[in-house]
Amino acid sequence: MPSIVYRGVGPRIAYERRIAGLTQADLARAAGTALGTIRKIERGERGASDAVLDAIADALDIDPTRLLPDRERPDDRVHAAMPGLSAVLAAYEEPDDGPCRDLPALREAVSTTVGLRLSAQYSRIARSVPGLLAELCRALSTAPSVDRPAVARLLVDACRAADAVAFKHGARDLSARLLDLMRWAGAQADDPVVDAAVAYVRTELHFGARTYTVGLRALERALDHAPRADSADVLAARGALHMRAAVLAGRAADSAAADVHLDDARALGDRVPEGVYRGTAFGPNSVRVHEVSVAVSLGDDHVGRALKLAREWKPPRELPAERRSGFYIELGRAQLWSGRPDAAFESLKVARRIAPQHAREHRWVREDAATLRRLKRGDAESLSNFAEWCHASIS
Template identity: 45%
Template sequence: MPTPRTELVELRGAWGLSQEELAALAGISVSTLGRWERGETKNPTPNLKALLSKALKIESAKELVEVLRPTGSGFAVNNAGVADAGATPNAQVAVSVGNADDLGRVHAVVPRLRRVLDAFDLPEDGPTRPLGEIRADVVRANEHRLEARYGVLADELPGLLTELARASQLVVGEEQRQQVASLRALAFRAADGLAFKFGYLDLSARLIDLMRQSAAAADDSLLVAASEYVRTENFFANGDLFTGGRALVKAANAVALSNRDLPDVAAAYGSLHMRAAVVVGRIGDGRAATDHLREARRAAERAPEGVYHGTAFGPHSIRIHELAVAAELQDPAGVERASAWQPPMELPAERRSHYYIDLGRAQLALGRYDDAHGSIEMARIAAPQHAREHPQVRSTVGALLQLRPGHSRVVELAAWAGARAV
């Protein structure tokens, strides 16, 4: 019986690629890639290996061997490129591609990030590129954050922040000063993507404060709104959801003074209401959550799905937040409505993973244990590094482990996520 190449599937997912996208990058047919992933064919020929390595940014022959090794981690890949949780189980623990190494890189970089921030006004001497080149790296860093490529992001952040510190000292004129401040704000946001998700809450709070200061210095009202969106992490961390909700409403009202017919403005306004819906949903205020979602939908009529100042917003993102609200309110009808849809591949991997994490915990609460397990598997495929570190994944899988002791696929998932029976 064919043994799936799970690590190949997960690496494709980590880069946010569909089978069609990876096949196009590697110059092969989708059916050929599907047979490789399902383990129905032997390893690719040397020339095809080279194309695959380039498409997946694999740097060594050893890493390629690991990626192409049949692993059979408890789920297979069907012809549509989707994981089937009902495949032949394997009791061995299969770690997602690069996770052990990537997670180590993230934790190792945190002391370096702290040192860079401590000396931000006293940067080391070194080259400083034109702002256009730095801007391209800041954009790429936030793409890594949105696609949950945390190991790659960890590698790039210290040098990028150090160069931005130097650039901040070298600016000439108000226009350049605002440009560098804008880049700083977005770079601090990318760094917060690591700090918050990996539990460094003090560092996260510091980065959020620096982002807010930089956004104000940039004199960019939409960047200020984005920083207020991110600031909600502080309120989630300290449990002060009422203040978090008020902060979001205040920020949304400030955006409302602008021209909301412009897509960027509508997205800033709508994203604040989208996040406020989840905050008040967690408090248990269903009526307020409905009102916030209504405002977000109105804004989405003027803002197509996209990434605005580092935040994904649009009709698809709202549907993901509708599910999050239903999960917070433990609303079975809302969960059913939201789960009748699946997030498209063009959405950032982190956001798709969030959808399946929320769906899994909602299905668990409804007693649909097999569905809950399948949803967490889908979250792992969408963004393995994101799912593995998410506390709701651990709590959901821990509950499944308690409810299904000895279930081989649940045991494997629990070992991968570091979850314990609850």
């Protein structure tokens, strides 16, 4: 994938560096970049490639999109990745020859990619995932039989990260093809927990098509076939399916089914500590986030339940950024529906601070920002800037 060079990032980098209490030399050491490079970027004498921008963002412990000037599109590298992903999908059963790292190195690379997905770093995933998927397809085609299930599991995880990029950026056809690759790889993983994870992710098709009742039936079938054991991975896999089934039931306006699945998710969440299990966050806090989501999906009288829970509880920082951001997006919608536009805008801003790329590409953020802008047409410039940032239609 060709590198993108970002111009005009120097002032943002200098500002964030000073906020972090770092000198230019400190930042150069932390980012593994030459001091002269940092100086030239901050003075505007050169741009920053996507790799350098990522390294600087890592050193500052911030999302790289915070370093971009307003005129730059943080999703440029995402769109640049689409042809590479399409090429992988066209040849995954007969991949081209090429280098393959050993299994431990592939595990490490996939683990890094999963971490980027959980923190909603979609642009960074886009830069590396086409090559990673191609390499995993080659590894699967040449792996000895004893290693094939392990490689297949890694391919499922990498596909899930690539799908997060495609789905969030509206590339629904590409997302559907990635889900097919995930299912193909999952069938070779010889692991019922992987099967449950694939079923969990494939419900995106139903969220996108708004076929919520069909998606709910598919998840309930997956639950019928899901493993039953007392290990944390198995409990979390079942609990995650119940969480997502509850949301689908909420979107389908089936409050009875939503309550049943939430009850089952709570019971399973009480049996495992909050954590990330096979790439999915699950535990008591994740269930609470989904309680808000279900209440907002059901709407009407249920919205008060979301507001009540949010008054009593906030997602801890230990939860993945994507999930915490989602909580505030859902809360903002509940506040907007309850006639509290100022509170709703504050929630959307919190969602943006936690995971900018997740908030920017979320359909509800765009819809709600547009509604807020219409309600407060003569009001704060910050609201107009926010609406423009997330491409909200204000007409």
